[in-house]
Amino acid sequence: MSKKQPIDRFKLKAELVQQMLDGTISMGQMGKRIRSEGLQMTQEEVCKLLGLSRQVVSDIENDNGNPRLDSLQKYFKLMGLEIALLPRQRSELQPITSNT
Template sequence: MSRLSPQEREALLFDLLDQLFDEKITTGALLKRLRREVLGMNQTRYAALASVSRRTLSAIENDSGTQSLGSLNRAFRPFGLSVGLLPRDRSTRQRLLTRSAS
């Protein structure tokens, strides 16, 4: 398991989500970093935890293939995340996220 404190894990999660929303990392890169840096798990262990196959997990992390919404949600569930719709336009997305935080 990771040696990060709960506060460090939360800070890393928020930092990575900010990077995702700013289009600096992909969804697959987000999942891979969370799996490794927050949980310290290999793909086999994490796939079992998330109830997806290792092959599906690998495809998600490499942003390849087409996974079902159910598979994506199972893959992100251990981090308290679900896949949802966000505006593609960055400024609209930022306005929405800023408005949600108020």
Template sequence: MKPQARSPQARQAALLEQLRLLRRGETTEGRVLRTLRREVLGLTQTAYAELVGVSRRTLSDIERDAGNASMASLDRVFRPLGLKVGLMPRQPELLAELFDES
């Protein structure tokens, strides 16, 4: 099912909502990727894998939070969404402090 065309503002709002869920620990990186690929971009795994230059199997593993994807592969799959892979604290307290959410 192809999503309806979204305005740039709606795409940005969907991206920010997924990142907020991720920051709160309510979703995973793989689920964020899958949601944005399907609901914002409207692409199949095969089409998106071809777009970013990884195998469909690699993309599937990343979306299921399985396997051991390289940093290069992770950067490739998140780049079209305007995201990059980086280091974040695992402890909620440190993460909150980082974002001044005490």
């Protein structure tokens, strides 16, 4: 089994966050890609590390169910992310992001 080539995790995360803000990927899709491509971890490894069940991790990554807030926080903290509130209308983000 060959080892995956290392990638720039920060670049990947920045690209995925932008895609999420643009509305082209979901929170779960972003988490799954950071886990698998950036951290190069399996769901099982994440479960062991965080003390979450495989079902909870699967539900988060597939945008299913209603995971508890503390489970979401644990999962996304591993990705170097935190949960935040955003306007429902993505157009409201443009003035905010253009000022940074």
